[in-house]
Amino acid sequence: MTEEMKYKDSSVPLEERVEDLVSRMTLEEKMSQMIYDAAAVERLDIKKYNWWNECLHGVARAGTATVFPQAIGMAASFNEELLHDVAAAIADEARAKYNQAQKKSDYGIYKGLTFWTPNINIFRDPRWGRGQETYGEDPYLTGRLGVAFIKGLQGDHPKYLKAAACAKHFAVHSGPESERHHFDAVVNKKDLRETYLPAFRDAVKEGKVEAVMGAYNRVNGEPACASEELMENILRGEWNFDGHYVSDCGAIEDIYLRHKVQDSPEEAAAAAVNKGCDLNCGRVYESMKIAVEKGLLTEETIDKSVKRLLKTRFKLGMFDPEEEVPFNEISFEVNDSKENRELARETARQSIIMLKNQDDILPLNKEELDSVAVIGPNADSQPVLIGNYSGKASKYVTLVDGIHNALNDQTRVYYAEGCDLRTTEPSYWGNQPDAGFAEAVSTAEKSDVVIICLGISPELEGEEGAVANSDGGGDKIDIALPGMQEELLAAVAETGKPIIAVITNGSPVELNFVDQKAEVVLEAWYPGEEGGNAVADIIFGGYNPSAKLPVTFVRSMDQLPDFRDYSMQNRTYRFMESDPLYPFGFGLSYTSFEYSDLKLSADSFSTDSETEIKVAVKIKNSGQYQGTEIIQLYLKDLEASVPVAKYKLRGVKTVELNAEEEKEIEFILTPRDFALINKEGKAVLEPGEFELYLGGSQPDKYSQALTGNNVLKTEIKVTGSNIELEY
Template identity: 85%
Template sequence: MTEENKYKNPDLPLEERVDDLLSKMTLEEKMSQMIYDAAAVERLDIKKYNWWNECLHGVARAGTATVFPQAIGMAASFSEELLHDVADTIADEARAKYNEAQKHNDRGIYKGLTFWTPNINIFRDPRWGRGQETYGEDPYLTGRLGVAFIEGLQGDHPKYLKAAACAKHFAVHSGPESERHHFDAVVNKKDLRETYLPAFRDAVKEADVEAVMGAYNRVNGEPACASEELMENILRGEWEFDGHYVSDCGAIEDIYVRHKVQDSPEAAAAMAVNKGCDLNCGRVYESMKIAVEEGLLDEETIDKSVKRLMKTRFKLGMFDAEAEVPFNKIPYQVNDSKENRELARETARQSIVMLKNKDSILPLAKNELDSIAVIGPNADSQPVLIGNYSGKASKYVTLVDGIHNAVNDNTRVYYAEGCDLRTTEPSYWGNQPDAGFAEAVTAAEKSDVVVICLGISPELEGEEGAVANSDGGGDKIDLKLPGMQEELLAAVAETGKPIIAVITNGSPVELNSVTEKAEAVLEAWYPGQEGGNAVADILFGDYNPSAKLPVTFVKSMDQLPDFRDYSMQNRTYRFMEEDPLYPFGFGLSYTDFEYSGLELSQTEFNSDFSGETKVKVKIKNTGDTAGKEVAQLYLRDLEASVPVAKYELRGVKALDLAAGEEKEVEFNLTPRDFALIDNDGQAVLETGKFKIFVGGSQPDQYSQILNDQKVLSAEIKVKGEDLKLEY
């Protein structure tokens, strides 16, 4: 190392090292680093690097890795601790795979350390095919889980990142998939800051996320990857984000081809870079040279982008000796390890929501069962374990596999597919879509109990272009169970045998007939490689279900506004006017919990108060089975000057309780938690009365009836004068 190569000195400050490297690069070399498959600059020892990698619920698209439950399933755990542990484990596997790839000089796509994860968009409409990638419909929960995942992925080393996370898709992005390349998401200032931005704010200001990805669509007329309001005013201005910004793949081309905001690739590239989009997933930035020649873009602006990109690579240890970076020592053997597979199983257990359990039919006494029928198109399906953006597990346990693994040798397991997920018409050769019904009914007739596995699969919902024969471009055009599943359920129900329905899906589907005909209903999502074992653990009582719905299950499409309407009116639990079928925050257990002794550290405070209001409550397991309870705190503004949500989640605590055990939990609320967003998008702490609710569900009467559990409440007052707060 020489004085001329200060950027190679790991003891120098990061800023100094990056500045030194940039000072040695030509304009062409700088521009070559702003495309996702960045070129090598051999003379400066800059290696070729592909920025594109994915790890939504496990290292994806790069061979074997542990496949955890899909993101929406992990969200159902309501557990920050669990998502942190999962992300930390994913980062270990990512480093292990990266270390070996480097040794073999494999620098291709999906082999790097910059992961375009997590997706923290709000799941505002159940038709959206990518809702499965999110943490649900609530801004608070999405923010908490997003922060936990980012911190787990990036690690806590004072100098190096274990991996680099990316919060996407910024912002106001949740369908329609078929229109995303030209769609303008029109949203008012209140909804923007009340619903669509909070999770991104938390990712930037609390988790210090390394990257942000812009969406395809426009937001109020501006392309999301070239938006003055989103990128300059809010992200880098208000929130002081100093990481790098990456376009969604093809989004820069959309600026001039589909949005038609510019009329050439060079103009689109200049517009995006000038607004702070540092990295192009695509090839439009190859036109930057023309943009510079035409005076649309200058080298100083390019320098800002390249500096941000290089800072990330320095933080990942890419310019330091192997021995300097502790994560380089992570061995390949941690990937797909026994311990990680067990974590996948535990995560799946914590993600499965019990929606119905009539007469406590579950758990099943497996030692008393002579026979069990496992029926349905998803019973032996590997795709329904996986979800989208996944790796490849070395072993998958389907639902029927898990049941086989769980029962004893004396229990007969009858399996019948019954029907597939799609077919409703006879085939060319004359095969009828209900040809498997007779076998399914026979299996049910010969069994003590039926487990029917219904739902949808990633083959029917997902990203635009990833779903074959999709009229919705990846979105669902309706919420009904597809194919002949309703008819199959009806035929099996005619046998009179008790039915347990296991639903696999990444988004809400209509479950009216399932709820009517089945004695018990489990929502399993896309549960990952160990999904079958996890479902069996719950069916047979080896695990007590604790998960809660992170998204509302409506009764039908009639309860939904127009898909293209980004107003939050009548959307999600916060603003819905009618009772749904199954509400956000709902989920049953094999035991009962009782809340008592709700206490507030203060019943009033001045608007200029800078401390916390402590909320304490006692929770007792009054049943005879150990269980985990997810306590939820909701806040309602009783005297708001503008329309606000019915109530909003402001705290979550998960705790394990033995039978008969009682514990006290504490929530801490800051004055910012009580603030509303006014019609101008300003956070304001208004004086007046508020109501705090704590329980195992939402505080509405319908949720309490479903949950068979009372929610406690107390009032608190804010005095003084209305006060504007930092967003």
């Protein structure tokens, strides 16, 4: 290999290879690489490449692939290891598809290895249609799960990425969908650093995420894809992010057409590139040449972006001999494999939350059932298995399918849709919206137990433009169960038969009436291709539910601030001023767990020390079933100089125990865990008293009453003087 062609030499250090390749490119060739469907540069053996790909809960939009539960469902597992395994399986399927596409010279959209996943925005308001894509409302949990997913997707090879992850949407982005192209999310420095940025910080500093995507909206007046504060000062300045930055699709166009902070395409392109937006999902960067001619943008700045983009492609092995990249050996048969289908089922099991189990009705004994009624608009629906940004499964198991699969031929399964998800008025032909009630009630009367499948679907919530007839542009305008579902439930309840309500949704809905009328309430989210089997596993005792709510279920819209208000006051479990219906961190089990012997390695430390505090606790399965408990550790600052959260989650551990088995579990806390964010957005460790809570739920009285279990508490004292910490 000659010195002149060292970018092709895989033994040369990465930075040198990138420098060498970019030095050989013309300005036009460089600019062609900064649009998502990058052009080929044949004279340099640069293949055409489309950067746009998705894998929110499985390889999406690229044909058949394993469809795992929607992201919000996976978050309910509170299980970092599980999300890592799911992401690793997705990356295998991604490579399998990519390898085959390369053999067929298919360089089209959704065929690459750069995935615009995960969505680590904070789910601050249940009306947001894209909340289903997130890991919930808590910054700590979102950060832990985001890092796990990123590491699983990118792999741990010392030289190559299995796939490239992208943390999105940076930042302060969670609706309204209908206003996202011109909306200015106004947020104070404290909320910005305390709530909206921590998961991104974790993704960059710990997860080593390869890419970050900017949001559509402005943040405090600056477009998120041309923001000095977000992109230069924080992302690259404070966090030393060295990956590439990509715009959300059409976001650069918004800068001049809708935000109107620039007057032309070339000015918008220059503003974005100058702040470090390397890749345009859109076509505005075609105006970069004009920007250069006008002196708005320099070739040197363009070089920085092109180097970051090509560096990612080098790390994916796109310029190396095929035999040197181990992931090129992943065969097409890995995609949609039996093993991944089993993982999808296990993931769904770990995502389903038991919110109510009156008189311990569940698990049902299949041998004692002569007949079961499965009722409701979501019982035989494939869309409610899927969620948005999904692939296509080779086989879907609906909820009624799962019930059939679980029962033998001697048990009769009656099915009735009852109603649809929308209709509340008679049709043009006179069909009544409750026309299916009689059949539903008849099936209930003939059955030992009723499984009623209610909720919403991706057809009613999602991204702007993806939801037909949505007044909210994809958002929900309210959180009530739509259509005639409550009326259907009321009619079925009149039969007096025990009711198991299974809710499928991607965001909290109002479940007061369901909670009143049903003996059992299961939150199933959009549970993926194996959703029906997973729900049946829970109902009939094949699996003991362990999931917890990653987001608060409020009682009504009255508990919600204005949707456009990005202040965290009275939002999420950390700042809510009233009891919700179902709190964050809540979920029931068929067994019971006892906590004891809470011990600290030290009950005080000084602000000028680097002391780690070890927290040990014993947990025993005191029930009759094998089960998994999600142990939650919360801290409360009793003497903060500024308003702080009621308490904040700072540790999660998942432990599986046989009946009567006991284990000791250990957490490690650092001084950073005790720090607060002040009004200037600085992380400060202050002296004072802290309370530490440890148990299977939040420490509030309401959560403890719902679970029937107490949370252990102890105190830790911080001494010394105020110390500012690195954010």
